[in-house]
Amino acid sequence: MNMLDIQLPGLDLKNPIMPASGCFGFGKEFGNLYDLNVLGAIMVKATTPEPRFGNPTPRVAETSSGMLNAIGLQNPGLKHVMADELPWLNQFDVPIIANIAGSQVEDYVTVAREISKVSNVKALELNISCPNVKEGGITFGTDPLVAKNVTEAVRAVSEVPVYVKLSPNVTNIVEMAQAVEAGGADGLTMINTLMGMRLDMKTGIPILANKTGGLSGPAIKPVAIRMIYEVSQAVTIPIIGMGGIMTAEDVIEFFYAGASAVAVGTANFTDPFVCPKIIEELPVLLKKLGYNHISECTGRSWNKHEQFANHRA
Amino acid sequence: MIKNEAMKIVSQQEIAESIYELTLSGSLVSEMNQPGQFVHIKTGNGYEPLLRRPISISAIDKENNTFTMVYRAEGKGTSLLSQKKNDAAIDVLGPLGNGFSPEAAMSGETALLVGGGIGVPPLYELSKRLTKLGVNVIHVLGFQNAATVFYEEKFQALGETYITTVDGSRGTKGFVTDVIDKLSDSYTTIFACGPTPMLRALESAYKETKEVFLSLEERMGCGIGACFACVCHTADDPTGFHYKKVCSDGPVFRAGEVVL
Numbered sequence: 001m002n003m004l005d006i007q008l009p010g011l012d013l014k015n016p017i018m019p020a021s022g023c024f025g026f027g028k029e030f031g032n033l034y035d036l037n038v039l040g041a042i043m044v045k046a047t048t049p050e051p052r053f054g055n056p057t058p059r060v061a062e063t064s065s066g067m068l069n070a071i072g073l074q075n076p077g078l079k080h081v082m083a084d085e086l087p088w089l090n091q092f093d094v095p096i097i098a099n100i101a102g103s104q105v106e107d108y109v110t111v112a113r114e115i116s117k118v119s120n121v122k123a124l125e126l127n128i129s130c131p132n133v134k135e136g137g138i139t140f141g142t143d144p145l146v147a148k149n150v151t152e153a154v155r156a157v158s159e160v161p162v163y164v165k166l167s168p169n170v171t172n173i174v175e176m177a178q179a180v181e182a183g184g185a186d187g188l189t190m191i192n193t194l195m196g197m198r199l200d201m202k203t204g205i206p207i208l209a210n211k212t213g214g215l216s217g218p219a220i221k222p223v224a225i226r227m228i229y230e231v232s233q234a235v236t237i238p239i240i241g242m243g244g245i246m247t248a249e250d251v252i253e254f255f256y257a258g259a260s261a262v263a264v265g266t267a268n269f270t271d272p273f274v275c276p277k278i279i280e281e282l283p284v285l286l287k288k289l290g291y292n293h294i295s296e297c298t299g300r301s302w303n304k305h306e307q308f309a310n311h312r313a
Numbered sequence: 314m315i316k317n318e319a320m321k322i323v324s325q326q327e328i329a330e331s332i333y334e335l336t337l338s339g340s341l342v343s344e345m346n347q348p349g350q351f352v353h354i355k356t357g358n359g360y361e362p363l364l365r366r367p368i369s370i371s372a373i374d375k376e377n378n379t380f381t382m383v384y385r386a387e388g389k390g391t392s393l394l395s396q397k398k399n400d401a402a403i404d405v406l407g408p409l410g411n412g413f414s415p416e417a418a419m420s421g422e423t424a425l426l427v428g429g430g431i432g433v434p435p436l437y438e439l440s441k442r443l444t445k446l447g448v449n450v451i452h453v454l455g456f457q458n459a460a461t462v463f464y465e466e467k468f469q470a471l472g473e474t475y476i477t478t479v480d481g482s483r484g485t486k487g488f489v490t491d492v493i494d495k496l497s498d499s500y501t502t503i504f505a506c507g508p509t510p511m512l513r514a515l516e517s518a519y520k521e522t523k524e525v526f527l528s529l530e531e532r533m534g535c536g537i538g539a540c541f542a543c544v545c546h547t548a549d550d551p552t553g554f555h556y557k558k559v560c561s562d563g564p565v566f567r568a569g570e571v572v573l
Contacts, residue, residue, distance in 0.1 A: 065363055077554075
């Protein structure tokens with residue numbers, strides 16, 4: 001029996017595990033290591049209308065149980081992604097979630113209109129939360145009205161469901177979630193990285209050339225869990241959870257908080273085989289915990305326990 | 314092919330101040346074919362340090378299924394690694410990157426191998442390959458001071474070897490370029506690995522007259538080309554969006570290929 005299949009808007013997932021955008025490129029490098037068909041979906045690297053080189057190096061700095069990155073949305077641009085990267089991924093029976101970014105609303109609209117026509121792109125992930133670019137990115141993701149507007153504009157042109165990636169760098173995450181839901185979002189992905197900084201011991205100056213970067217890894221997991229816990233009770237659209245997932249246990253915790261699927265990011269750098277490992281371990285863990293299907297875990301942290309009485313018998 | 318293996322420590326010893334020589338055994342060695350490639354090592358068991366550490370391969374012994382690395386215990390990760398004892402298992406991902414091609418130099422020719430500090434180790438396997446191909450080798454190896462010099466005799470056994478130290482406590486006082494400037498112009502190819510200012514100096518001085526190959530260093534995330542942490546501009550498009558990834562396109566590039 002399949003204990004892991006999940007249906008979400010636009011996404012027919014054989015399991016709810018997918019690599020997070022920005023941590024998996026467009027799949028080619030990991031495709032050399034294992035069969036990508038095992039994945040539930042793939043969230044590919046952010047695509048902008050034109051190619052971007054991104055920020056100067058150093059672009060990464062390690063932190064306690066985490067890392068900072070300031071890549072700066074490097075990508076080969078919409079044309080190349082559509083002509084080369086997405087067709088290559090077509091050999092796999094895996095839905096693609098295309099992460100789209102830009103510095104103005106028109107950029108998001110341009111990319112959304114074109115990329116949502118590609119056959120294996122089953123959903124968009126609207127990146128309004130990248131902390132590492134000067135224009136756009138996070139500025140769209142910290143003001144509820146601006147976030148709602150860009151969601152509406154993208155929703156109007158997209159041929160596939162739109163998931164909005166929320167930034168944790170806000171005072172009121174629920175307000176943001178409700179704004180993009182009102183803007184027509186089909187789902188949420190959360191959380192993006194937390195803005196941070198690390199200084200060099202010898203020189204005293206920031207290690208990252210961009211000075212600040214986005215914090216990811218197990219260090220941010222409690223923040224993600226708390227935010228998903230709050231948001232999942234305040235919206236009706238599903239949440240793909242992310243933020244420091246390293247193990248199958250972490251996945252279950254995200255489901256308990258209110259997620260319906262999850263993405264694995266930084267862990268791919270520590271262990272490039274982490275996604276297939278988690279997918280293999282999940283059914284064993286679910287059985288041990290007394291569940292028949294992973295969907296039974298969603299929202300357990302705030303749902304009434306009586307609702308789960310059956311499978312615990 | 315890139316593999317992930319729990320490899321066993323055959324030996325580990327401190328061969329100079331904070332410089333460790335570590336030999337591991339396992340089937341992953343059969344995938345190692347090129348000097349100048351590196352491995353990505355998980356130095357701890359928990360979430361700290363979270364990322365792997367890229368360390369270059371200094372010697373490959375296929376007969377015994379072992380390979381050797383020489384690294385400096387400096388930060389948290391490499392210090393942890395230096396405390397591991399014989400028979401302990403080490404999580405290794407590799408071999409990674411594109412290394413040096415010994416075939417760039419022909420039999421009977423002379424190659425100049427230039428190393429700076431912890432850039433010296435990959436030149437050892439390269440030098441062994443070159444001498445096997447009948448190439449004469451000259452080594453110029455730069456260190457901070459006498460206490461941090463390593464592998465002097467090993468390199469001497471393969472060819473002419475010059476040591477420089479910044480404080481003059483061993484060999485010539487100064488930088489590798491101080492020695493190279495005085496060498497006779499007998500070599501056709503330069504292979505170098507070390508700090509970026511050293512690579513830059515070699516590139517600007519010899520790019521036009523010699524075949525020059527440089528091994529770059531950059532902070533890495535994944536080590537396999539997926540995260541875009543270690544990119545550099547290509548020389549033909551120094552401010553545009555054309556790029557090379559140090560981890561998977563390099564770490565070795567021909568001088569003039571990328572912006573240093």
